[in-house]
Amino acid sequence: MLKTHNCGELRREHVGQTVTLAGWVNRRRDMGGVVFFDLRDRNGKTQVVVNSGRSQEAFDVVSQVQREYVLQVTGEVGLRPEGQDNPDLPTGEIEVTADSVTILNPAKTPPFLIDRDEVVDESLRLKYRYLDLRRERLQRNLTIRHKAIKFIRDFLDERGFLEIETPILFKSTPEGARDYLVPSRVHPGKFYALPQSPQQLKQLLMVAGYERYFQIARCFRDEDLRADRQPEFTQLDMEMSFVERDDILDLIEELMVGMVKTASIVPLAYEKFPRMSFAEAVSRYGTDRPDVRFGLELTDISDLVADSAFRVFSANVAAGNPVKAICAPGCGGYSRKQMSELEALAKDAGAKGLAWMAIHPETEQIRGPIVKFFSVEQLIAITERMDAKPGDLILISSDTELVVREVLHTLRMEMGKRLGLTDTNSLAFVWIIDFPLFEETLEDGHYAPSHHMFTMPKREHIPLLDTDPHAVLSDQYDLVCNGFEVAGGSIRIAERPLQRKIMELIGFSMEEAMEQFGHMLEAFEYGAPPHGGIAPGIDRLVALMAGEPNIREVMAFPKTAQATDLMSDSPSEVAQKQLDELHIAVKESKKA
RNA sequence: GGGGGCGUGGUGUAGUGGUUAACACGCCGGCCUGUCAAGCCGGAGAUCGCGGGUUCGACCCCCGUCGCUCCCGCCA
Numbered sequence: 001m002l003k004t005h006n007c008g009e010l011r012r013e014h015v016g017q018t019v020t021l022a023g024w025v026n027r028r029r030d031m032g033g034v035v036f037f038d039l040r041d042r043n044g045k046t047q048v049v050v051n052s053g054r055s056q057e058a059f060d061v062v063s064q065v066q067r068e069y070v071l072q073v074t075g076e077v078g079l080r081p082e083g084q085d086n087p088d089l090p091t092g093e094i095e096v097t098a099d100s101v102t103i104l105n106p107a108k109t110p111p112f113l114i115d116r117d118e119v120v121d122e123s124l125r126l127k128y129r130y131l132d133l134r135r136e137r138l139q140r141n142l143t144i145r146h147k148a149i150k151f152i153r154d155f156l157d158e159r160g161f162l163e164i165e166t167p168i169l170f171k172s173t174p175e176g177a178r179d180y181l182v183p184s185r186v187h188p189g190k191f192y193a194l195p196q197s198p199q200q201l202k203q204l205l206m207v208a209g210y211e212r213y214f215q216i217a218r219c220f221r222d223e224d225l226r227a228d229r230q231p232e233f234t235q236l237d238m239e240m241s242f243v244e245r246d247d248i249l250d251l252i253e254e255l256m257v258g259m260v261k262t263a264s265i266v267p268l269a270y271e272k273f274p275r276m277s278f279a280e281a282v283s284r285y286g287t288d289r290p291d292v293r294f295g296l297e298l299t300d301i302s303d304l305v306a307d308s309a310f311r312v313f314s315a316n317v318a319a320g321n322p323v324k325a326i327c328a329p330g331c332g333g334y335s336r337k338q339m340s341e342l343e344a345l346a347k348d349a350g351a352k353g354l355a356w357m358a359i360h361p362e363t364e365q366i367r368g369p370i371v372k373f374f375s376v377e378q379l380i381a382i383t384e385r386m387d388a389k390p391g392d393l394i395l396i397s398s399d400t401e402l403v404v405r406e407v408l409h410t411l412r413m414e415m416g417k418r419l420g421l422t423d424t425n426s427l428a429f430v431w432i433i434d435f436p437l438f439e440e441t442l443e444d445g446h447y448a449p450s451h452h453m454f455t456m457p458k459r460e461h462i463p464l465l466d467t468d469p470h471a472v473l474s475d476q477y478d479l480v481c482n483g484f485e486v487a488g489g490s491i492r493i494a495e496r497p498l499q500r501k502i503m504e505l506i507g508f509s510m511e512e513a514m515e516q517f518g519h520m521l522e523a524f525e526y527g528a529p530p531h532g533g534i535a536p537g538i539d540r541l542v543a544l545m546a547g548e549p550n551i552r553e554v555m556a557f558p559k560t561a562q563a564t565d566l567m568s569d570s571p572s573e574v575a576q577k578q579l580d581e582l583h584i585a586v587k588e589s590k591k592a
Numbered sequence: 593g594g595g596g597g598c599g600u601g602g603u604g605u606a607g608u609g610g611u612u613a614a615c616a617c618g619c620c621g622g623c624c625u626g627u628c629a630a631g632c633c634g635g636a637g638a639u640c641g642c643g644g645g646u647u648c649g650a651c652c653c654c655c656g657u658c659g660c661u662c663c664c665g666c667c668a
Contacts, residue, residue: 031631032624047628067618086628109619112603116629118617120603123660177667197668223667224593348595348664451668478668488668535668550661561661 002072002104008044010077012093019096020074021046022104024134025067026115035062039073039096040115042139047086047095048073058101068107068114074100122552126566129557140265141554145542147263149216152236155255161212161238166201168194168218173516176452177221180231188583194220194232197535200520202239203454203492206531207523214238216538225561227550228484228540232559239533245475245491248534249275249431252479252487256536260427264545269293269428273479277434286409288435291483293428294421296412298324298405301396304381310373312355316398323398326408327386328415331393332358342395342411349410350403354395359383361391370396402440413483422482424547429481434458437474438505446507451476453502453517456491456532462498469505479536486541489534496524 003022010019023041033052038045052059058075065071075098086092112120114134125132132138153163172179172193179193195201197219205213217237225231240248253273260268274292281288284297302323305313313323334342343354357368357379366379374382386394395415397407416422437457438447447469449455457465461472479487493499499521503513513521539551552558559565579586 027628027630029627029630030624031627034625034627036627036630038628049626051625053625081626084626084628088628092628109602113618116617118604121599121660124603126660221667224665226667227662229667485668537668560659562659566660 003041006043007039007041007046008090010046010091010094010096012079014077015079015094017077018074018099019077020072021048021096022072023070024107024114025065025069025071027067028065035059036095037062037065038115039071044091045089046091047080047089048075048098048101049095050098050101054097055099058098061101061103062098065101065103066107066109068110069103070105070107072102072104073098123560123566126558126560129567133556138553138556141542141546141548142556144263144265144546145538145554148259148542148545149538151259151262152214152216152255155258156212156214156238159212159251161214162210163215164205164210164213165215166195166198166217170195170201175516177223180220180222183582183584185581185583196221197235198237199452199454200517202237202533203520203528203531204523206239206241207526207528209241209529211241211529212238213240217535225559225563228543230539230551230555230558231563233551234538235535236538237533237535239531241529241531243491243530243532245433245477245532248489248491248532249433249477252534252536253429253431256429256479256541259541260545263542264427266424266427266545266547269426273429273431275431275433278432278436278473279434281432282405286405286407286412287483288432288478289480289483289485290430290432291413291416291422291428292430292480293426293482294416294419296326296328296415296421298326298408298412299386300324301382301385304378304385305374308374308378310355310370312353313398321398321400322404323396324404324408325382325386325394325396326412326415327388328393328395328419329389330391330419331415332361332391334358334393342414345410345414346395346397346407349407351397351399351407354397354407354411356396357382357394359388359390359392359394364390424482424544427481427544429479429486432478432480433476434473435476435478436470437461437472437476437502438469440470447505449502449506450474451488451490453506453508454490454492454499456493457498457502465501465505475532477534479534481541481544484540484544485537486544487534487536489532491530491532494524494528494530496521499524 002020004020007021007023021039023039026038026040026045029036035050037048039048050058050062073096075096077094078097080093080095110131111124111128112118112131114131117135117137169182169192172181172191177196179196182192182194184190184192198215198217202213215237217235218232219235220232222231223229257268257271278288281290284290286298300322302317305323306317308314317323339356346354355370357366357371359366366383371379382394388394395408395411397404399407413422436450437455439450451474456475458473458475464472475491477489478485493502539554542554543551546554548554557565557567564570
């Protein structure tokens with residue numbers, strides 16, 4: 001080793017020892033006859049003193065040194081002079097007085113400062129990712145990520161899970177997301193696909209009798225990116241045999257609590273995760289991934305306004321549509337400009353307009369463009385139902401159930417943000433259960449699965465498949481944290497007749513099914529155990545635990561929103577020879 | 593595919609239809625033996641993302657384009 005100690009480990013008890021450190025020059029402070037600098041490695045920083053009076057040779061070397069030079073320093077650990085401790089550094093009580101300094105490698109001045117957490121344009125950070133990764137923020141985040149994954153492996157290992165790798169080159173299926181394709185050289189015109197998730201393979205491992213499987217699995221989806229979506233990402237993919245829904249929920253809950261306690265810098269809001277039905281979630285929050293850190297819940301006031309003079313409301317209620325509202329405390333003084341911002345948001349979410357009432361903080365007078373349509377009794381009833389106080393703002397939406405949900409969910413999140421209720425100072429997990437088996441809308445006369453084809457209907461709902469498929473609930477579950485979906489899974493259908501019935505409802509012909517899932521369906525004929533699983537998204541969880549706003553901050557080498565890598569400049573063109581071998585002809589792009 | 597935001601020395605920002613394009617950090621040189629965001633003195637460094645247009649004159653206004661980003665569509 002080129003060093004005897006790490007730069008973060010020297011303490012008072014090392015005083016008097018001669019040590020050798022190696023690392024990067026963090027910052028130099030040149031006093032003339034004495035030079036200080038902090039030597040940095042992944043472990044931390046240690047102040048090095050180079051005194052011309054002690055070692056002229058070391059002093060001469062250091063006089064040429066610039067920031068980010070890679071040095072090896074040998075010297076004696078000493079206590080700093082009285083009153084010169086640096087309480088900001090764990091090593092701040094000591095310093096190393098250099099006897100010799102070796103330049104292991106010089107360094108160009110970096111395009112941005114490594115030792116300061118200043119905002120730098122993200123494209124520059126991505127181009128010089130290896131320098132960005134030197135900075136404290138990403139080192140911290142990747143350490144959190146490591147600790148989380150280490151915890152997961154240990155936790156599942158202790159509980160009898162086997163980590164099994166599955167192929168990256170697999171089969172394309174037209175279902176779900178767009179696949180990344182890999183051309184076959186050996187089989188002209190044929191392609192592998194990179195897995196969107198190891199879904200099929202883990203179910204086959206259950207058929208194979210492995211009972212408890214997991215994998216830290218890389219997944220690929222060729223879809224447009226978001227702050228929480230990258231073309232390749234990592235899931236904790238897992239599956240268990242002979243389990244029921246609550247076995248999986250209990251296990252994952254214990255895993256999450258342990259992982260957060262081990263790795264997170266953001267604490268849990270609570271340890272017992274609430275379990276909320278899909279129906280309750282959309283009714284209270286307007287979404288199936290509610291941010292439950294704050295209230296502002298949706299409240300139905302249809303009955304109170306059904307016979308009001310405001311035609312929009314009364315007509316909507318008569319048509320069987322709801323009138324719902326949220327109450328934003330302290331926002332009653334919103335200006336015309338602020339209200340039109342909210343209205344724009346509401347319209348963006350599908351609303352035709354935005355009704356509102358504001359209660360004056362002192363006079364308690366209610367103002368708003370629609371107030372004149374309501375009797376005093378109606379206004380009082382509404383404010384009481386909403387639990388609105390003087391100074392509050394009531395935002396009202398009336399439309400179809402779906403639009404009302406979307407609009408009020410959007411407004412609720414906006415008001416949560418404006419009121420500072422979404423700051424990342426705690427993690428509020430909630431289970432969403434009892435999803436409908438099918439989506440509400442029909443696709444070409446057939447039912448569309450809300451999760452995937454292998455999701456198990458709730459046992460007691462199976463008879464409903466023949467009479468009222470939309471009423472069928474399933475053993476699908478999502479784990480949501482601070483409004484982000486962080487895991488999703490289900491109990492699977494292991495029985496062929498039930499599988500066949502679902503496929504018929506979806507409109508899958510036997511031929512299609514055999515072509516795409518033949519291996520699965522055949523496998524299920526050889527004794528498939530009841531099984532189920534879940535797949536927590538590692539990137540999203542780590543981002544939440546690190547308090548980061550996007551998952552790029554917790555990935556070593558992420559891609560841009562255009563799915564490019566600015567460091568290596570990929571994707572890039574390839575040699576004609578490579579294309580020829582793969583039997584690929586590139587079409588001229590329309591733009592060119 | 594659509595919509596919004598951003599683009600000014602190496603970095604982060606300020607800026608106005610006519611300026612010598614400003615400030616901080618960084619960088620270079622000098623001074624300094626107890627600094628730790630060291631300090632002090634001096635200096636270099638910008639065709640204001642790119643292209644076109646309007647104008648006597650554009651960093652500023654308009655159009656296009658490229659890059660980054662957020663959102664919708666898409667995607668568990």
